Amino acid sequence: MEGIRTIHAALLGAGTVGSGVYKVVQRQKEEMPFKTGANLEISKVLVRDASKERPGIPKELLTENWEDILSDPEIEIVIEVMGGMEPAQTYMLEAMKAGKHVVTANKDLLAEHGKILMETAKANRVDLMFEAAVAGGIPIIRPLKNSLAGNNITEVMGIVNGTTNYILTKMSKEGMDYQEALDLATELGYAEADPTADVEGLDAGRKMAIMASIAFNSRVTFADVYTEGITKITSEDIRYAREFGYEIKLLGVARNTETGIEVKVHPMLISADHPLASVNDAFNAVFVHGDAVDDTMFYGRGAGELPTASAVMGDLIDEVRHIIGNTIGCNVCGCYKQLPIKEIGDSKSRFFMRVQVEDRLGVLAGIASVLGNNGVSIAQVVQKRSKKEGMAELVVITDEVVERHFQDALTVFCSMSTVKEVSSLIRVYQ
Ligand code: NAP
Numbered sequence: 001m002e003g004i005r006t007i008h009a010a011l012l013g014a015g016t017v018g019s020g021v022y023k024v025v026q027r028q029k030e031e032m033p034f035k036t037g038a039n040l041e042i043s044k045v046l047v048r049d050a051s052k053e054r055p056g057i058p059k060e061l062l063t064e065n066w067e068d069i070l071s072d073p074e075i076e077i078v079i080e081v082m083g084g085m086e087p088a089q090t091y092m093l094e095a096m097k098a099g100k101h102v103v104t105a106n107k108d109l110l111a112e113h114g115k116i117l118m119e120t121a122k123a124n125r126v127d128l129m130f131e132a133a134v135a136g137g138i139p140i141i142r143p144l145k146n147s148l149a150g151n152n153i154t155e156v157m158g159i160v161n162g163t164t165n166y167i168l169t170k171m172s173k174e175g176m177d178y179q180e181a182l183d184l185a186t187e188l189g190y191a192e193a194d195p196t197a198d199v200e201g202l203d204a205g206r207k208m209a210i211m212a213s214i215a216f217n218s219r220v221t222f223a224d225v226y227t228e229g230i231t232k233i234t235s236e237d238i239r240y241a242r243e244f245g246y247e248i249k250l251l252g253v254a255r256n257t258e259t260g261i262e263v264k265v266h267p268m269l270i271s272a273d274h275p276l277a278s279v280n281d282a283f284n285a286v287f288v289h290g291d292a293v294d295d296t297m298f299y300g301r302g303a304g305e306l307p308t309a310s311a312v313m314g315d316l317i318d319e320v321r322h323i324i325g326n327t328i329g330c331n332v333c334g335c336y337k338q339l340p341i342k343e344i345g346d347s348k349s350r351f352f353m354r355v356q357v358e359d360r361l362g363v364l365a366g367i368a369s370v371l372g373n374n375g376v377s378i379a380q381v382v383q384k385r386s387k388k389e390g391m392a393e394l395v396v397i398t399d400e401v402v403e404r405h406f407q408d409a410l411t412v413f414c415s416m417s418t419v420k421e422v423s424s425l426i427r428v429y430q
């Protein structure tokens, strides 16, 4: 629209998310003046290789030189969607020091260096927004920071990685093998540049650190999060879990307990009746429990080009409104507490175990007694015939036990001559 101010922004990155953001900014072109009181224009796009074709993005906007953006006084917003630690961190810090607002989807950086980024934003009276960093298109950062700020939040948990949820869904519902499902998730733009971050639970761990920091008002970094991925989950585990009435999901759980903050990401059996059990494909869902609101649930697409661009665009619209309303510099880091972090060994879990044992009289009773004598009681057990002669497979679900005690019991259990192998060990959500 002519006759009103145009706010200029630069995109750092034109991959899955960057190209989505460019598209959504174009789609919203006519609406922007009505929504914000200004036009929004992406006037430069930083990439590694400017000679590569970028469908939909005019070639003249592309640059390989960060200085072109940093030194351009017209650019008021920098949208960092290139990913990784460096040079992304340097660029974001330099942009804020130059008075530019930053919108980012970079959970890796926020989960490790959130403090310095927030402090730099505050010192330079600029905004740092990151709705897209957690759970793709689902609005969860703003609800935690604003709408639910009147609560003492005690738990944030859910499915926060699209790639692994897609893989587990395909393995579980379509019998697809792990690698084929991962290749498809990569092709669809869900996976990180290095998908190890997804399948080993690191990406989910970073998102949990960010959410826990905001929810509990106490800094939690990625190093504080216990992580395990899905690479050891087999189709047998999925099948047996089903027989017991469970689905297997990669869950992130953050709890603010009387003895400290517990933050972990690992595969879990979750009852088929639980709403999270039917969150499939690249969808994510986050549960938040607060002392006033009770339970809330947020659900939507957790990864991909346009859902993630939707979250970035929300931040951009907010930022343009801030600039027009002259309300810049409203960043306040909410981490005013210093709560201790609990070790995984001190948390309590139930366990699902698949164990190969000798198939003879009294073995099951012996196993139950060794586990029982070491403080682990069995809630459910099923014996399966093994393909190997003279062997049987036991599928066990324990009652709740302190993890440290369980590991001690497991050491004794594994030393029994009748126990040949623990094939799987997965926690059970309650
Ligand atoms: P991507 O497809 O790999 O795209 C990265 C883009 O950044 C590419 O255009 C690349 O340029 C550019 N780039 C990378 N390093 C650069 C450097 N040193 N200098 C200049 N340009 C550089 O990644 P993505 O999936 O869009 O993810 C981007 C960010 O969003 C990451 O932080 C990711 O964790 C986050 N995120 C992704 C999703 C998702 O669903 N994919 C969802 C939420 C958040 P070239 O094209 O020239 O190589």
Ligand code: HSE
Pocket: 133, 134, 135, 136, 160, 161, 162, 163, 164, 190, 191, 192, 198, 203, 302, 303, 304
């Ligand atoms: N790789 C991430 C995922 C992208 O699969 O969830 C969204 O953060």
